[in-house]
Structure formats: structure tokens, C-alpha cells
Amino acid sequence: xxxxxxxxxxxxxxxxxxxxxxxxxxxxxxxxxxxxxxxxxxxxxxxxxxxxxxxxxxxxxxxxxxxxxxxxxxxxxxxxxxxxxxxxxxxxxxxxxxxxxxxxxxxxxxxxxxxxxxxxxxxxxxxxxxxxxxxxxxxxxxxxxxxxxxxxxxxxxxxxxxxxxxxxxxxxxxxxxxxxxxxxxxxxxxxxxxxxxxxxxxxxxxxxxxxxxxxxxxxxxxxxxxxxxxxxxxxxxxxxxxxxxxxxxxxxxxxxxxxxxxxxxxxxxxxxxxxxxxxxxxxxxxxxxxxxxxxxxxxxxxxxxxxxxxxxxxxxxxxxxxxxxxxxxxxxxxxxxxxxxxxxxxxxxxxxxxxxxxxxxxxxxxxxxxxxxxxxxxxxxxxxxxxxxxxxxxxxxxxxxxxxxxxxx
Amino acid sequence: xxxxxxxxxxxxxxxxxxxxxxxxxxxxxxxxxxxxxxxxxxxxxxxxxxxxxxxxxxxxxxxxxxxxxxxxxxxxxxxxxxxxxxxxxxxxxxxxxxxxxxxxxxxxxxxxxxxxxxxxxxxxxxxxxxxxxxxxxxxxxxxxxxxxxxxxxxxxxxxxxxxxxxxxxxxxxxxxxxxxxxxxxxxxxxxxxxxxxxxxxxxxxxxxxxxxxxxxxxxxxxxxxxxxxxxxxxxxxxxxxxxxxxxxxxxxxxxxxxxxxxxxxxxxxxxxxxxxxxxxxxxxxxxxxxxxxxxxxxxxxxxxxxxxxxxxxxxxxxxxxxxxxxxxxxxxxxxxxxxxxxxxxxxxxxxxxxxxxxxxxxxxxxxxxxxxxxxxxxxxxxxxxxxxxxxxxxxxxxxxxxxxxxxxx
Numbered sequence: 001x002x003x004x005x006x007x008x009x010x011x012x013x014x015x016x017x018x019x020x021x022x023x024x025x026x027x028x029x030x031x032x033x034x035x036x037x038x039x040x041x042x043x044x045x046x047x048x049x050x051x052x053x054x055x056x057x058x059x060x061x062x063x064x065x066x067x068x069x070x071x072x073x074x075x076x077x078x079x080x081x082x083x084x085x086x087x088x089x090x091x092x093x094x095x096x097x098x099x100x101x102x103x104x105x106x107x108x109x110x111x112x113x114x115x116x117x118x119x120x121x122x123x124x125x126x127x128x129x130x131x132x133x134x135x136x137x138x139x140x141x142x143x144x145x146x147x148x149x150x151x152x153x154x155x156x157x158x159x160x161x162x163x164x165x166x167x168x169x170x171x172x173x174x175x176x177x178x179x180x181x182x183x184x185x186x187x188x189x190x191x192x193x194x195x196x197x198x199x200x201x202x203x204x205x206x207x208x209x210x211x212x213x214x215x216x217x218x219x220x221x222x223x224x225x226x227x228x229x230x231x232x233x234x235x236x237x238x239x240x241x242x243x244x245x246x247x248x249x250x251x252x253x254x255x256x257x258x259x260x261x262x263x264x265x266x267x268x269x270x271x272x273x274x275x276x277x278x279x280x281x282x283x284x285x286x287x288x289x290x291x292x293x294x295x296x297x298x299x300x301x302x303x304x305x306x307x308x309x310x311x312x313x314x315x316x317x318x319x320x321x322x323x324x325x326x327x328x329x330x331x332x333x334x335x336x337x338x339x340x341x342x343x344x345x346x347x348x349x350x351x352x353x354x355x356x357x358x359x360x361x362x363x364x365x366x367x368x369x370x371x372x373x374x375x376x377x378x379x380x381x382x383x384x385x386x387x388x389x390x391x392x393x394x395x396x397x398x399x400x401x402x403x404x405x406x407x408x409x
Numbered sequence: 410x411x412x413x414x415x416x417x418x419x420x421x422x423x424x425x426x427x428x429x430x431x432x433x434x435x436x437x438x439x440x441x442x443x444x445x446x447x448x449x450x451x452x453x454x455x456x457x458x459x460x461x462x463x464x465x466x467x468x469x470x471x472x473x474x475x476x477x478x479x480x481x482x483x484x485x486x487x488x489x490x491x492x493x494x495x496x497x498x499x500x501x502x503x504x505x506x507x508x509x510x511x512x513x514x515x516x517x518x519x520x521x522x523x524x525x526x527x528x529x530x531x532x533x534x535x536x537x538x539x540x541x542x543x544x545x546x547x548x549x550x551x552x553x554x555x556x557x558x559x560x561x562x563x564x565x566x567x568x569x570x571x572x573x574x575x576x577x578x579x580x581x582x583x584x585x586x587x588x589x590x591x592x593x594x595x596x597x598x599x600x601x602x603x604x605x606x607x608x609x610x611x612x613x614x615x616x617x618x619x620x621x622x623x624x625x626x627x628x629x630x631x632x633x634x635x636x637x638x639x640x641x642x643x644x645x646x647x648x649x650x651x652x653x654x655x656x657x658x659x660x661x662x663x664x665x666x667x668x669x670x671x672x673x674x675x676x677x678x679x680x681x682x683x684x685x686x687x688x689x690x691x692x693x694x695x696x697x698x699x700x701x702x703x704x705x706x707x708x709x710x711x712x713x714x715x716x717x718x719x720x721x722x723x724x725x726x727x728x729x730x731x732x733x734x735x736x737x738x739x740x741x742x743x744x745x746x747x748x749x750x751x752x753x754x755x756x757x758x759x760x761x762x763x764x765x766x767x768x769x770x771x772x773x774x775x776x777x778x779x780x781x782x783x784x785x786x787x788x789x790x791x792x793x794x795x796x797x798x799x800x801x802x803x804x805x806x807x808x809x810x811x812x813x814x815x816x817x818x
Contacts (some may be wrong), residue, residue, distance in 0.1 A: 012643060013580075013581060015577075018690065022692060040586075041585065041780065042588040044586070069579060070580065071577050071580050071583045072577075072580035072581045072583075073584050076583070076584060076585070076587055077584060078586065079585065113684070160809055163809070164715055164810045164811060165709060165713070165809050166458055167810055167811070168424075168481075168709070168712040168713055168714060168715070169708060169709065169712060170479050171422075171480050171481035171712060171813065172422060172480060172708045172711065172712040173482045173708075174481070174485070175422045175449040175481045175482050175486045176450065176485070176486055176487060177453070177454060177485060182708075187670075195556070200808075200810065201808070201810065202807070203810070204815065205812060205813045205814065205815050205816065206813065207816075208815075233609060237664075240620075247758060256626065281441070293707070295705075295707045295708065295709070296704075296705065296707075298704045298705075299578060299581045299582075299704065300574060300577070300578070300703070301592075302581065302710075303577040303578060303580060304577055305459070305577060306577070306716065309809065378528045382449065386808065386809065387674070389809035389810070390808070391809070391811045392804060392806055397801055398612070398801045399609075399614070400569055400572070400575060400609070400718065400795065400798035401569065401572050401573045401576055401610065401798070402576070402577075403608065403612075403614060404576070404614045405613075405614065406613065406614050407614065407616075
């Protein structure tokens with residue numbers, strides 16, 4: 001690589017998005033890139049010419065290890081979506097001017113399906129003006145809703161957090177000899193991958209949650225209350241896991257059944273959902289009269305790096321490695337995908353595909369991986385997720401808490 | 410020990426309350442106790458003659474290790490408070506009949522200050538009827554609000570969870586280049602020990618939270634909003650940690666400024682508080698107009714055994730050991746206390762004191778350990794807590810998640 005590299009991070013952070021950054025950075029340096037620049041706050045910051053030389057911050061192997069263990073986007077993120085090329089050429093002109101000035105030959109963007117659209121647009125524009133800059137997408141999202149790839153980096157660690165925390169809460173919930181229903185709200189606006197992962201808490205030492213509701217299916221409040229009442233005949237402690245994005249038949253989000261929820265919109269135009277567990281807990285309390293608790297995993301599920309899955313960290317690192325190698329070999333307008341090549345033991349390899357096949361699409365949990373009643377996931381679902389949460393990194397704790405890479409000041 | 414042992418767990422669980430159970434069980438067996446029984450759901454279940462022989466469940470050293478790593482009370486807990494001896498003798502008669510029948514010589518109760526009152530009452534009654542059963546209290550509470558003892562088992566692990574999670578959330582919060590105020594609600598109805606521990610997230614790689622409010626001081630809403638606005642002039646990401654129990658000058662809980670909070674009471678007569686962070690986030694949003702997030706650590710902070718402090722686990726185990734040894738040596742009506750004997754390096758030893766000196770009292774964070782403005786803790790506070798969160802146990806993960814001891818079926 002005889003030209004400089006730029007890398008950015010975009011969208012919601014994960015606990016391993018920096019492992020992908022580490023993969024891009026170390027591989028680009030290995031392949032001889034003179035400078036590896038990092039966009040501050042993604043394409044939005046880059047348009048304001050905010051960037052750093054990553055070598056100023058990642059100086060040795062310990063820094064690389066710390067970077068891999070540091071949650072949230074080290075370079076900062078954004079939720080800015082590039083306009084379509086035909087709508088606003090000015091922004092592309094400006095962007096390519098900056099790229100030119102920095103002598104960039106390779107452009108990497110770590111993000112979800114909105115971010116892949118950024119790569120798609122940039123590739124279209126580059127072809128149009130005859131630029132030879134290589135543009136590559138590096139997948140990331142705790143939601144696991146990207147198509148083509150077997151799964152996405154970030155999902156495995158979030159799933160490990162969900163499974164572990166649900167398991168601990170199941171123990172906690174049955175501590176007193178009383179009827180208690182706990183409703184746990186898990187991220188995933190449209191896709192139920194993360195919520196379904198609550199089932200991985202199940203094992204010889206844990207019964208798992210009692211009910212799991214994914215956003216892929218219509219949520220029926222009466223049926224739900226009836227199921228809870230039925231389970232309560234058998235045991236006093238009931239645990240329900242729900243996606244933040246479940247909706248009733250009329251298309252209304254459950255969290256919209258209250259005043260204070262569902263009123264903000266992020267800059268990608270997505271509604272921010274919260275309060276689903278609270279609404280359900282209140283309905284249970286009203287109709288069944290038992291003690292209820294509502295728990296939101298909130299941002300913790302995407303930033304709990306202390307519960308990273310080793311498999312996930314390694315794969316996150318390697319999608320970064322693969323992106324750089326592919327770009328160095330002349331590929332552009334592609335996104336790295338993970339292919340599952342074996343089940344027992346699990347093995348994966350990295351491939352790539354045209355970014356247009358990924359950008360703006362979304363992958364649901366297949367109907368066949370949800371039980372007939374629509375209130376749990378199947379063994380197939382669990383078998384698919386299990387390998388992704390396996391393994392733990394060697395801890396780096398200092399003064400009793402995990403050490404992270406120093407902030408960019 | 411030539412008579413049988415009974416042990417119970419009471420009050421809110423912690424992630425190391427089972428380490429104390431392990432300490433009691435293994436030491437009683439070592440000292441020759443024929444049977445070590447466990448009350449199901451504390452004294453409440455025991456009055457219904459619900460108990461187990463712990464040897465049926467803890468059969469080898471691996472079981473002991475798993476028990477130490479299992480959150481929530483293995484035997485089940487209760488919130489039942491024994492009536493004063495003079496108020497209702499019948500319950501005591503019944504209790505001692507059961508103790509007699511099981512040939513109990515030693516009685517251990519693992520709990521907080523409400524549970525220590527149970528030990529106090531039983532000791533009074535035993536003296537009155539001339540029983541030679543030994544009664545010992547084993548301290549536990551994430552709240553760290555017991556007097557006499559330097560600190561309580563359970564606190565260190567909860568503090569490690571709080572410090573780690575706050576550190577991860579601080580990273581998460583600054584990921585986008587926008588004004589965001591996150592309010593994190595932490596347990597501690599009357600004592601701010603756990604909330605103050607958020608400050609332990611501070612280090613070379615983390616600035617720590619911006620503001621910390623403890624329930625020991627009156628909360629002033631206007632002053633609070635002014636402080637947040639002041640901090641926002643310097644940086645876009647603001648993190649506020651608050652105790653669930655903060656109150657305004659008129660004695661009203663902050664969470665009572667909303668409709669849905671503060672309406673339930675547990676059976677010890679304590680109000681259950683929740684919604685403090687939500688109220689504050691809404692006020693910030695209204696008055697300052699920026700993006701806000703409210704995060705409740707909820708039960709996770711008391712059951713996140715995957716983040717146990719090794720120091721805490723070891724001390725929790727040893728208060729159990731010490732209780733059994735003291736009872737075997739003839740002590741009764743006592744509670745085990747932890748004494749800090751050295752600072753650098755930290756060392757502690759176990760002692761005991763009359764249970765009446767502990768039961769029903771509570772230990773606040775000293776005013777001198779909170780800064781003058783009342784919105785942060787001092788270095789003394791941090792130096793006091795730091796050793797308690799140090800060290801990590803060797804993980805026992807199976808299939809990607811922590812393995813616990815099997816449930817009592």
C-alpha cells in the first residue's frame with residue numbers, strides 16, 4: 001500500500017467495533033501504508049476535516065490489545081447519512097478534495113447497513129469521476145441484521161452480555177418465595193436476534209427465560225397476559241424477554257402505549273424506542289395483581305466490553321484485516337462478510353460481496369427459528385448463536401476495573 | 410461441633426452471599442457438625458419447616474467453587490421480620506420446637522441490619538428460656554450501611570460492577586459529537602456508598618462521572634440543572650450518577666415527582682424507589698433541551714456475579730468461616746465484623762461484636778467524604794473503597810456463559 005489509508009466508524013457502537021479498527025490499522029501498517037488516518041465522528045467529522053493519525057495513539061502491541069478491549073467507537077461515531085449522489089454533488093466534491101489532499105488510496109468504513117449505503121454512494125461517485133480510491137465496508141452491529149454475512153461482529157458479545165445477565169437475573173428473581181414477573185427489554189428495533197439470545201442462558205443450571213417476544217411477529221397483549229397467568233400456575237418466578245420494537249396488530253409500538261416513550265427520532269429517521277418493558281410490567285400488575293419489575297439493558301448491552309466474546313473479538317479484528325487485504329488487492333465497493341464454514345467445531349472465514357447487496361437491506365430471524373406460539377426461539381436459533389458467544393479474552397484489569405485505551409484528547 | 414447447624418439467608422441478595430454460605434458450610438463440616446441444614450427462604454420458610462440438608466447439594470470442592478460464583482441467595486431469601494419477643498411469643502415457641510427437633514446447636518443468619526435484628530431477638534428469647542443454641546449474624550449487603558464493621562461483604566462486588574459499567578457508559582456516551590446527558594440511577598435508599606463508587610471509574614483512561622449525588626444530602630433541582638449547564642459549556646457528554654433515594658428539601662423523593670414511581674412498599678416497610686433517573690432526565694430535557702438518557706442499573710448491580718471482586722468473595726467466605734469458629738468456641742448473640750488492619754497493601758481480619766450494636770443502626774457516608782458542593786465524593790472515599798473491588802476470580806464459563814451451582818429443585 002503506497003498511499004495513505006483513512007478509516008471511520010459509524011452508527012451505534014459495539015463492544016468490539018474497536019477490534020475492527022485494530023485489524024484495519026495493524027494490517028494497513030503491515031502492508032506499508034505511510035499514514036493510517038482516523039476520521040473523528042465518521043464521515044460527518046471528516047467533512048469538517050477532523051481526523052487524527054492513528055499512529056499517534058496506537059504505539060505498540062499493548063495499545064492494540066487495549067484498543068480491542070475498549071468499548072464504543074474510539075474515533076467517535078456519527079449518524080450522518082450521505083445524500084444520494086444525484087441529489088447533492090457538492091458534498092462529494094468536498095469529500096474527494098479532502099481525500100486528495102491527504103493522499104488517500106484506501107477508505108474503510110466500519111458500520112451497519114446505513115453505513116454500507118455510504119460506501120455504496122462513494123463508490124458510485126468514485127466511478128463517475130474516475131477516482132482510483134478503494135472503498136470498503138467493514139460490518140458491525142449488535143443487531144445482527146445485515147444480509148449476506150452469516151452474522152455481524154458486535155452481535156456475539158452483545159448476545160453473551162444478554163445471556164449472562166438474563167441468567168443472573170433469573171437467579172435474582174426467584175430469591176423470594178413470592179409471585180414476581182420481571183420483564184427485560186432488549187435492543188433490536190426490527191430484528192430479534194439479540195432478544196432471542198436470552199435463550200442461551202438456558203442450561204443444566206438455569207431454566208432460561210419463560211417467554212421471548214421478537215419484533216418479527218405481531219404482539220398480542222391478551223395472549224401474552226394469558227401465557228403469563230398460565231406459567232404462574234407452575235412457578236412463582238416468571239421472566240419475560242422482549243425486544244424494544246415489538247408492535248401490536250395495528251402497527252403501534254408497545255412502548256407507545258405510554259406517554260413518555262417513543263417521542264424522539266434519531267438523525268437516520270429511526271424512532272428511539274424505550275419503555276416497552278415498563279408498559280408490559282404495568283399491564284401485568286394491573287391485570288394479574290402480582291409484583292412486577294421492568295429492566296432495560298439500555299446501552300450496557302452494546303458497551304459491556306468486560307463481557308466480550310473471544311470469538312467475536314477475533315472475528316471483528318479479522319473483518320478489518322480482510323478489508324485491508326482486499327482493498328490492497330484492488331477490490332472496491334465491497335463489504336467484508338463472515339462465512340460459517342463448519343459447525344463442530346465452529347469455523348469461519350472472511351469473504352466479500354458487492355456493497356449494494358448489503359446496504360439498506362435487513363435480515364430478520366426466520367419464522368422457522370421462532371416456535372409456533374411465537375413466544376420462544378427454537379434449538380436451531382440457539383445452535384446458530386452459541387458459537388458466537390464462546391471464549392473470553394485475557395482480562396486487563398487495573399485498580400479493579402477494566403483498562404481501556406486512553407481517550408483522544 | 411457435636412450438634413447440627415442451621416443457616417439461612419435473608420434480605421436483598423448480593424453476588425457473594427453464597428460465598429458466605431460456602432464459608433459456613435465448609436467450616437461447620439470441618440469442625441464435625443453432623444448435619445448442616447439450610448433454611449429455604451430464611452426464617453419465614455423455616456417456620457413452615459422448609460429446609461434442606463446442604464450436603465445433598467454441595468458435594469465436592471467444585472460445587473463449593475460454583476456456589477461462591479453463583480449470585481442470589483442459593484437457599485432463597487425472605488423479607489420477613491420476626492416480631493419483638495414481648496409482642497408474640499408463639500412464633501418463638503414454634504421456632505425453638507423446630508430447632509429442638511432438628512437437634513440444632515448453632516444458628517447462622519446471613520443478612521443486613523434487618524436480619525441482625527432477627528439474631529438479636531432470638532438471642533433474647535434463648536437467654537429467657539435457657540437454651541444453649543448459639544446464634545450468630547453474618548453480615549451482607551451491597552448497601553454497605555452496617556455500623557461497626559469496616560464494610561460489608563457484597564458491597565465490593567457491587568461497587569466493582571458500578572465502577573466498571575459507569576466507565577463503559579462514559580465511553581458510550583461520548584461516541585457521537587452531540588450534547589448528551591446520561592443520568593445513571595444506582596441502588597442505596599438511604600446510604601450513598603454504592604452510588605459514590607461510580608467515582609472509582611476515574612483513572613488515566615477515564616474522566617469518571619461528572620456529578621454524583623448521594624442520599625445523605627438534600628438534593629436541589631435548580632442547583633443541579635445549573636451545574637449540568639455549566640459542565641456542558643466545557644464538554645458535550647455529561648454523566649450524572651444518582652442514588653435512587655435522593656430527596657428534595659421538603660423530604661420528597663425525586664422519583665415521587667412522577668406518577669408511576671414510589672407506590673409500592675416492601676414487607677420491611679421500605680418504599681421501593683425507582684424512576685429517579687427518569688425524572689431527572691426529563692427535567693434536563695425540558696430545561697436544557699438536549700438529548701438525555703436515563704439508565705437504571707436495577708437488580709443487575711446486586712446479581713452480576715460475573716464481575717465479582719476477589720477481595721469481596723474471599724471476605725464473604727471468611728465472615729462465614731469466622732461465624733462458625735466463634736459459635737463453636739461458645740460465642741452467641743454476635744455478628745461478625747471486618748476490621749481493616751492495614752492500608753498499603755490492604756489487609757483485613759475478622760472480629761465479632763454484640764449484635765445489638767449493629768441491628769437497626771445504619772452507617773451514612775461521612776459528610777467529610779463528600780465534596781463541599783455536595784456533588785462528588787472525595788479522595789478519602791475512593792481510597793476507602795478501592796481495595797474492596799480489587800482482584801478477579803478465575804472464571805468458570807461453560808458454553809460461553811458463567812456456570813452456576815444447580816438450583817435446589
